[in-house]
Amino acid sequence: MEKINLYSRGGEREHGSAVRDSATVILLREAAAAPYEVLLMRRRRNQSFMAGAHVFPGGSLEDADKGPELAACLGGVHSADAKRLLQEPDLPEETARGLFVAAVRETFEEAGVLLARDARGRLVDLSDPGMLSRFAAYRLALHGGEITLAQLLRREGLSLALDLLVPYAHWITPEVDSRRFSTRFFLARLPEGQTPVHDRMELAESCWMTPRFALAEHGAGRIVLMPPTLKTVEELLAFPDIGRLFDVARSRRIFAVLPQAVRTVDGFRLLLPHDPEYTLDGYRQPPHRGETTRIVMEGGIWKTGTA
DSSP, X not given: OEEEOTTBSSOOEEEOOOEEEEEEEEEEXXXXXXXXXXXXXXXXXXXXXXXXXXXXXXXXXXXXXXXXXXXXXXXXXXXXXXXXXXXXXXXXXXXXXXXXXXXXXXXXXXXXXXXXXXXXXXXXXXXXXXXXXXXXXHHHHHHTTSSOHHHHHHHHTOEEEGGGOEEEEEXXXXXXXXXXXXXXXXXXEOXXXXXXXXXXXXXXEEEEEOHHHHHHHHHTXXXXXXXXXXXXXXXXXXXXXXXXXXXXXXXXXXXXXXXXXXXXXXXXXXXXXXXXXXXXXXXXXXXXXXXXXXXXXXTTEEEEEOO
């Protein structure tokens, strides 16, 4: 079956659409003039996938994320806990735990923020120039495959602070797309003493924005938010502060969101599972009062709307 890459620069057609597990982190911080801000990072414009888009840090689950080498370096969330927190009872335990690990690893690789604790339970603080320089070197070595995350943690006597991650959502790329991911979205606060820095490899810049400002910039065409990011940022508007957001996230039901791509004259519209016209069995949800139910492209910009 021919597939179209909805998120590519040119809508290239490809064959095959295996779904890859992945994780992404909605990194948040308090702000003086606003309730909170979210970290968005712009992908380089020369990339074939989501070129130029502003995204949350994240990436694919790797075999090492699930491996036994990391088992002694994990804190706060055990394998059974991971399944329960993700609300995916059929997910293999090593995969569930690995998704938490992937979220931390990708946030460090892409944003330079490491959610980890030392032997005394203190969160990693990179405000010291020497520490910052050392961990920047680790980050490059990790990117280059010269060191594993487990080796880094053992050298520094650290354990990953998986309990700082709060599962928020689960999005699956539409079946029409040529590159498909099953992505778990996590919330996390920016640790004190750490400052995000984009990797300058896949990412060209990083910035803190309030959800309202990010949506305004996207609507004006000054930044690009792809459908899952756009819908997530829109949802964040409902929360007055980080505390309330985390409280709701810890108690809410997480449904897998598989948008249904419907062909239109101009391309596609994406129906969300609570849209009245959504027909994919196993993913349909009851109406969400007051929420937008579909995402369409108008004038080259993805926009949320209702039926």
